[in-house]
Amino acid sequence: MGLFVLRRFGVMILTALCLTFVVFVLTNLEPNLEKLAKTQGNARMSDEQVETWLSNRGYHRPVAVKYGEWLGVLPGYVIEGTDGETRGRCLRGGVDPADAARFCGILQGDWGFSTVFKEDVWKIVLTRLGQTAKLMGWVMAVMVPSSLIIGVLAGMREGSKLDRSLSTVSIVTTATPEYVSGVIFITVFASSAVGLKWFNGSATSAMEDITFLNFTLPVMTVALYGMGYIARMTRASMTEVMTAQYIRTARLKGVSFRNIVLKHALRNALIAPLTTQLISDIGYVFLNPRIRIS
Amino acid sequence: MTEDTPILDIDRLSISFFTRLREIPAVMDFSAKIMPGEALGLVGESGCGKSTVALGVMQDLGVNGRIVGGSIKFKGRDLCTMSAEELRDVRGSEIAMIYQEPMASLNPAMKIGRQLMEVPMIHEGIGEKEAYARALEVVTDVKLPDPERILKSYPHQLSGGQQQRIVIAMALMSKPALLILDEPTTALDVTVEAAVVQLVKDLGKKYGTSMLFISHNLGLVLETCDRICVMYSGEAVERGSIEDVFDKMRHPYTQALFRSIPLPGADKNARPLVAIPGNFPLPHERPNGCNFGPRCDYFEAGRCDQGVIAMSLIEGDDRHQTRCLRYEEIDWDAKIEAGETKAKAAVGEVVLKMDNLKKYYEVSANALFGGGHTKVVKANETLSFEARESETLAIVGESGCGKSTFAKVLMGLETATDGKILLDNREIQGTAINDRDTGTVADIQMVFQNPFDTLNPSMTVGRQIIRALEIFGIGKSDAERKARMLELLDLVKLPRAFAERMPRQLSGGQKQRVGIARAFAGGARIVVADEPVSALDVSVQAAVTDLLMEIQRKEKTTLLFISHDLSIVRYLSDRVMVMYLGHVVEIGTTDQVFSPPYHPYTEALLSAVPIADTKVEKKHIVLEGDIPSAMNPPPGCPFQTRCRWKSKVAGGLCEREVPPLLTLAEGHEIKCHLAEAELRGMEPVITIAAE
Amino acid sequence: MENLTWTGSLGTILYPTLLAAAGLFAIAVVLQILTSLVVEPYRAQTLPDGRLSRRGGAIGLIERAPQYLLWALILVVLGYLVGGVVAPYGKAGIVGAISKQLTPVWIALVLTYAASIRYKRRLGLYGKLFDSTVGMIGFGIVMFWVYTAFFSSVGGMIATHDPLSQVSGLKNKLPGTAVPNATDFAMGAHYLLGGDNLARDVFSRMVLGSWEVVKIAPLATMFAFMVGITLGVPAGYYGGKLDTVLSFLANLILAFPVILLFYLLVTPEIVLTGIPSYMAAVLFLFPVLFATVFLNARFRTDPMKRNVILGVVVGAMVWAYLSLISQPGTVMNFLPAALDLFNIPPGILVVFVSVVFVNSPTVFRIVRGLTLDLSTRDYVAAAQTRGEGPWYIMLWEILPNARGPLIVDFCLRIGYTTILLGTLGFFGLGLPPESPDWGSTINEGRKLLSIYPHPALPPALALLSLVLGLNLLADGLREESLRD
Numbered sequence A: 001m002g003l004f005v006l007r008r009f010g011v012m013i014l015t016a017l018c019l020t021f022v023v024f025v026l027t028n029l030e031p032n033l034e035k036l037a038k039t040q041g042n043a044r045m046s047d048e049q050v051e052t053w054l055s056n057r058g059y060h061r062p063v064a065v066k067y068g069e070w071l072g073v074l075p076g077y078v079i080e081g082t083d084g085e086t087r088g089r090c091l092r093g094g095v096d097p098a099d100a101a102r103f104c105g106i107l108q109g110d111w112g113f114s115t116v117f118k119e120d121v122w123k124i125v126l127t128r129l130g131q132t133a134k135l136m137g138w139v140m141a142v143m144v145p146s147s148l149i150i151g152v153l154a155g156m157r158e159g160s161k162l163d164r165s166l167s168t169v170s171i172v173t174t175a176t177p178e179y180v181s182g183v184i185f186i187t188v189f190a191s192s193a194v195g196l197k198w199f200n201g202s203a204t205s206a207m208e209d210i211t212f213l214n215f216t217l218p219v220m221t222v223a224l225y226g227m228g229y230i231a232r233m234t235r236a237s238m239t240e241v242m243t244a245q246y247i248r249t250a251r252l253k254g255v256s257f258r259n260i261v262l263k264h265a266l267r268n269a270l271i272a273p274l275t276t277q278l279i280s281d282i283g284y285v286f287l288n289p290r291i292r293i294s
Numbered sequence B: 001m002t003e004d005t006p007i008l009d010i011d012r013l014s015i016s017f018f019t020r021l022r023e024i025p026a027v028m029d030f031s032a033k034i035m036p037g038e039a040l041g042l043v044g045e046s047g048c049g050k051s052t053v054a055l056g057v058m059q060d061l062g063v064n065g066r067i068v069g070g071s072i073k074f075k076g077r078d079l080c081t082m083s084a085e086e087l088r089d090v091r092g093s094e095i096a097m098i099y100q101e102p103m104a105s106l107n108p109a110m111k112i113g114r115q116l117m118e119v120p121m122i123h124e125g126i127g128e129k130e131a132y133a134r135a136l137e138v139v140t141d142v143k144l145p146d147p148e149r150i151l152k153s154y155p156h157q158l159s160g161g162q163q164q165r166i167v168i169a170m171a172l173m174s175k176p177a178l179l180i181l182d183e184p185t186t187a188l189d190v191t192v193e194a195a196v197v198q199l200v201k202d203l204g205k206k207y208g209t210s211m212l213f214i215s216h217n218l219g220l221v222l223e224t225c226d227r228i229c230v231m232y233s234g235e236a237v238e239r240g241s242i243e244d245v246f247d248k249m250r251h252p253y254t255q256a257l258f259r260s261i262p263l264p265g266a267d268k269n270a271r272p273l274v275a276i277p278g279n280f281p282l283p284h285e286r287p288n289g290c291n292f293g294p295r296c297d298y299f300e301a302g303r304c305d306q307g308v309i310a311m312s313l314i315e316g317d318d319r320h321q322t323r324c325l326r327y328e329e330i331d332w333d334a335k336i337e338a339g340e341t342k343a344k345a346a347v348g349e350v351v352l353k354m355d356n357l358k359k360y361y362e363v364s365a366n367a368l369f370g371g372g373h374t375k376v377v378k379a380n381e382t383l384s385f386e387a388r389e390s391e392t393l394a395i396v397g398e399s400g401c402g403k404s405t406f407a408k409v410l411m412g413l414e415t416a417t418d419g420k421i422l423l424d425n426r427e428i429q430g431t432a433i434n435d436r437d438t439g440t441v442a443d444i445q446m447v448f449q450n451p452f453d454t455l456n457p458s459m460t461v462g463r464q465i466i467r468a469l470e471i472f473g474i475g476k477s478d479a480e481r482k483a484r485m486l487e488l489l490d491l492v493k494l495p496r497a498f499a500e501r502m503p504r505q506l507s508g509g510q511k512q513r514v515g516i517a518r519a520f521a522g523g524a525r526i527v528v529a530d531e532p533v534s535a536l537d538v539s540v541q542a543a544v545t546d547l548l549m550e551i552q553r554k555e556k557t558t559l560l561f562i563s564h565d566l567s568i569v570r571y572l573s574d575r576v577m578v579m580y581l582g583h584v585v586e587i588g589t590t591d592q593v594f595s596p597p598y599h600p601y602t603e604a605l606l607s608a609v610p611i612a613d614t615k616v617e618k619k620h621i622v623l624e625g626d627i628p629s630a631m632n633p634p635p636g637c638p639f640q641t642r643c644r645w646k647s648k649v650a651g652g653l654c655e656r657e658v659p660p661l662l663t664l665a666e667g668h669e670i671k672c673h674l675a676e677a678e679l680r681g682m683e684p685v686i687t688i689a690a691e
Numbered sequence C: 001m002e003n004l005t006w007t008g009s010l011g012t013i014l015y016p017t018l019l020a021a022a023g024l025f026a027i028a029v030v031l032q033i034l035t036s037l038v039v040e041p042y043r044a045q046t047l048p049d050g051r052l053s054r055r056g057g058a059i060g061l062i063e064r065a066p067q068y069l070l071w072a073l074i075l076v077v078l079g080y081l082v083g084g085v086v087a088p089y090g091k092a093g094i095v096g097a098i099s100k101q102l103t104p105v106w107i108a109l110v111l112t113y114a115a116s117i118r119y120k121r122r123l124g125l126y127g128k129l130f131d132s133t134v135g136m137i138g139f140g141i142v143m144f145w146v147y148t149a150f151f152s153s154v155g156g157m158i159a160t161h162d163p164l165s166q167v168s169g170l171k172n173k174l175p176g177t178a179v180p181n182a183t184d185f186a187m188g189a190h191y192l193l194g195g196d197n198l199a200r201d202v203f204s205r206m207v208l209g210s211w212e213v214v215k216i217a218p219l220a221t222m223f224a225f226m227v228g229i230t231l232g233v234p235a236g237y238y239g240g241k242l243d244t245v246l247s248f249l250a251n252l253i254l255a256f257p258v259i260l261l262f263y264l265l266v267t268p269e270i271v272l273t274g275i276p277s278y279m280a281a282v283l284f285l286f287p288v289l290f291a292t293v294f295l296n297a298r299f300r301t302d303p304m305k306r307n308v309i310l311g312v313v314v315g316a317m318v319w320a321y322l323s324l325i326s327q328p329g330t331v332m333n334f335l336p337a338a339l340d341l342f343n344i345p346p347g348i349l350v351v352f353v354s355v356v357f358v359n360s361p362t363v364f365r366i367v368r369g370l371t372l373d374l375s376t377r378d379y380v381a382a383a384q385t386r387g388e389g390p391w392y393i394m395l396w397e398i399l400p401n402a403r404g405p406l407i408v409d410f411c412l413r414i415g416y417t418t419i420l421l422g423t424l425g426f427f428g429l430g431l432p433p434e435s436p437d438w439g440s441t442i443n444e445g446r447k448l449l450s451i452y453p454h455p456a457l458p459p460a461l462a463l464l465s466l467v468l469g470l471n472l473l474a475d476g477l478r479e480e481s482l483r484d
């Protein structure tokens, strides 16, 4: 088991490395760098000026090296620029070259400095992550239990009216991406024109101060799309289990329907959605910047 | 309740399934009675409604099945009108059911002990402790080793045979009055099957349980039951005591059934099997009058195709009934019209020679994580034999004995680890199929086991045969190939119109014929038939084997017939090779192998095969335990874990050394340490009582 | 001119009925669900005359009521639609006018259904679809949008106004507002679903927006399938290293946040480097490869025939391929204009590439799984034992038998692609800003959503219904292909 987890972990790290590398390469493409130079330096720089600006800041070196530095497995660059100033990856913020660290990448905890937000990247990442985590925590808390319950209830008697009603609900929710449910929810619940005016539709305010009123809509919106998906998967798993031979065995043993569902079917039915899907789903939910109603 | 109230009384039961298109009457006018302690066998071909009857009794027909007539009385109470509550009380405590797939019948996520204890806890309201004690007792009764450990394990930790024993134990937990067994041993190997059947019989006696035993195997019913009911196309056509029905059958279908199964004495040349002509009617396409009419030799127009035919009682026998109008007119003792006796084809040159063939697989010991050290599975160990032109060589053995691996190596899907395969004195063991020339590929072809899998479901029958012709380079133009394809259809006795059909429109037997036609497309000289009829119904089996034999005679093919069914092997093969765990344990002509001296494994195998003939007496040799896994075979003789003769070999030799091949007669070799004298002193397993 | 009300004079009778039926239906469904949790299911008995007994009493009524009420609801809705078609313009209000405007769609739908149901036994899986209620509803919704898209763009019928023209005075006006300078009381006299914040007709934009989806989604999904199949079948069939590498790549792409990927792909700087063009060159090569291998495997035994067929088919495909990827103004511009069959607007091409790129890993995974399962079949072994090449086995023996699940997934995936396209539009990526596609329209409408919901709601509901239809269609197909 340990080995298995280790392998999985290895694959995950490899995936993360590849992903970051691709993003790194794409953002370090020539036109992007040029844009960076112009926004950072001076919008009306000439081509040569852009050249020197970039090479002074170490942008004009092989991508692999830059990536290695960013990761922190290669020593950070130190370049004596054509303008006489010495710049280095580890020298930001006026650190003296003498006592600067040799490595300063992700691994050393240096996440860089966002040239757009003028703030340390790790701070940005952290606040973003915090906000996302708060939202996603709620989303998970709402989405997972309710979708599992819906799936189990629908799947326990395939083709019954309960199944049909619940399946309709979950199929509708899977057809409703966040930007659609957002529009509908705001119209119904928060619109000043025709709506019920129950909630506050803005999530930006919710980031600072969570209240039931401003947080319900974003959570509902995000939860809804995933909910139908998990519910449908749970239902599929449940119906499959309910037609399994061993459920028939249990029925013919005289086990009551309640106990068949609770004792015999439930555990087998939940294995599939809980292990395979949910785990990757949690990853998905966290990795994907979600669209929030704003 | 008195002694004469039947435990189960099914009266004129009709069951239908309702599909979108139509109502499918699966069971019609079915009656049966089971008295206390009695065992009733229900036999019939696939799809005749046996399982439906069983599920009807259990009142578990699914969403679209419904009882449309008749009654099912259990101890005098009608099951059909019981409430859900009452039914629950009866199920599991009074009626228990066992079915085919033991693995699927057990909940994979629940410990065996829990699953067993649940039964008395529901029905008798007893506590955990008592239930556990009961479970322990019953598990001991089904002869499982180390019951406490077994109660703590999950189903996947047990072997197939052990799982089936657990299922039986579960059924017996509440000491039911009626036990329904729906093909309980079909998924098991022959030797394991024999042990399980023996167990069921013994326990039935011990607990005084009545049984409804469903099977398509007449031999099995003979061994287990007191009475039998033969079903055909949704109806019971004959029922009575075992002796009456087996020896004095009064329905043409029963008679035809017996004539189509290979009993000892049948012979492919002198006394061939008589296949039942035609096909089983689909439930919604049944003929008027007698369902068996279109296939019956005694059919009389104007009488047999009119109205509804009722069961009639045969005077003088014990509750013996038949659904035939003409049973009194038919001469039941008439000898089978001696089918044309065919001259035995002369055996020709050696075409295929195996010399010390070995095939080892390397598997990683830890399948889940990969890596680590690898283990060697010895799938084939020193295989040597010759096969001649026009000869049928049967390869017999249970699951995991290496039959299919051998076929794969021969076909070139795998290459041999060591040893030689000589085709016309050319070595081919190291040439994979894609490197073989077209001639070699066309020479060695294969017929597969599962008819439902052997044809590509999305290509017409004709197209599939033509493709084989294209590949083998036969015919110069499309038209020529088409003509050849039609000829091949003639060869396997299929109407030419079938060329346009899709495989799903064909029955199992017909598909198998197409498979045969495809194998012979390139004029194959060696055909490997991997259990070609085991998935077919008995009445169809005979026709397909006959066809195979006939083509063989015509084309002088060498047939390598892989099978676990000794009856059919005895019927059609010239020589037999018995395999166990990758080893050839015995090889010889059919007569040599089927009569003493035997290899101990062959002896057990012969004894395990059920034979549907009341005149046959068999010695009962029940093998203990299961077949060891090929991953870790026992040291020494591969059969030593289950051999009953082991004690006769001095000094524990069997556990240390692989025995050498001992030649007992010209061409008869046995791999055993037993002294020759011991071997020669063996008694025959099967004796046929004098008529 | 006066504005239109929602239902006109038709509403006086139908509106209360609709409200009653809908309310009762909702109550009945809830009641039914609650009872089904408590009460045991009924064991129907066969009566002597062959009919089935039904549960009587209050519980029986609760079980059956939703059905009756649903029929009532459907009747009322039908009443609105038919009434709208029949009644003169404006009499039946906005709903009626829209229904009237959609008349060609209704006719096409009715004809399609009549023909399909009549011949359903001869139409294979498509015919079986008409045995499943869910499938029929799904198919109906999907075809509704397909016909709407077709008639409105190609036929120039359904839309009442130009999707881009602005009529002053109609900015953010409510549904049913009359166009100021309209003269006669007929089609075009009103903004049926109101005006958006640039004073354009919401109804026409929504209707024409469907064409954007119908045009791109199925085609992009097709390409994604080609890529997924061409890579997935060998991965499943050969297994081993190839499988490990391809699966890793697929997972890699799947782990990539979709939006970030899109964002990177459509930023002008990256378009300038030509990455999307190169990706297009690679991705669009797959259909050509697929066709070549497919035909070669089948006809390799007859080289003459093979050469002719390959020459014709692959030649044509290569030409189409070259014209597709050669694009004036991008890095890939090598085909002389005379030979260049068609050019795709660069924005669309980028959208296309992104959608294919994002979808193909999932298809890959499905195909790989199916192949893994199917390659254990005996007919595959039979093909192997007669010395067929691996590609024949993969493409002619295995692939056709995987078609059931693939068709189902195809429908689902078109739905997903629709959502993706919406997302792209929503973020203003790819498509031109004034394009009437639903995603962009929702995005525009979103800004004033709390005050004027009417411009954003119609495209949102349209997108929802189309995706819902595709999901239902897939469900119906799955159900039917599993059955007998």
Ligand SMILES: Nc1ncnc2c1ncn2[C@@H]1O[C@H](COP(=O)(O)OP(=O)(O)OP(=O)(O)O)[C@@H](O)[C@H]1O
Pocket: B017, B018, B019, B024, B025, B026, B044, B045, B046, B047, B048, B049, B050, B051, B052, B053, B062, B064, B065, B216, B283
């Ligand atoms: N759920 C079902 N829906 C429709 N038809 C069914 C259903 N179950 C069984 N049938 C049909 O009823 C008939 C009898 O089936 P049944 O399973 O009882 O046969 P069987 O004798 O047990 O066959 P086997 O030996 O293969 O187990 C068959 O024609 C079968 O196709």
Ligand code: SF4
Pocket: B251, B252, B253, B290, B291, B292, B293, B294, B296, B297, B298, B299, B300, B304, B309, B323, B324, B325, B326, B327
């Ligand atoms: S009734 Fe007629 S057709 Fe039927 S079995 Fe008897 S003789 Fe044959």
Ligand code: SF4
Pocket: B599, B600, B601, B637, B638, B639, B640, B641, B643, B644, B645, B646, B649, B654, B659, B671, B672, B673, B674
């Ligand atoms: S060698 Fe020993 S164990 Fe093996 S079969 Fe002979 S007697 Fe039995």
Ligand SMILES: [Mg+2]
Pocket: B050, B051, B052, B182
């Ligand atoms: Mg059965």
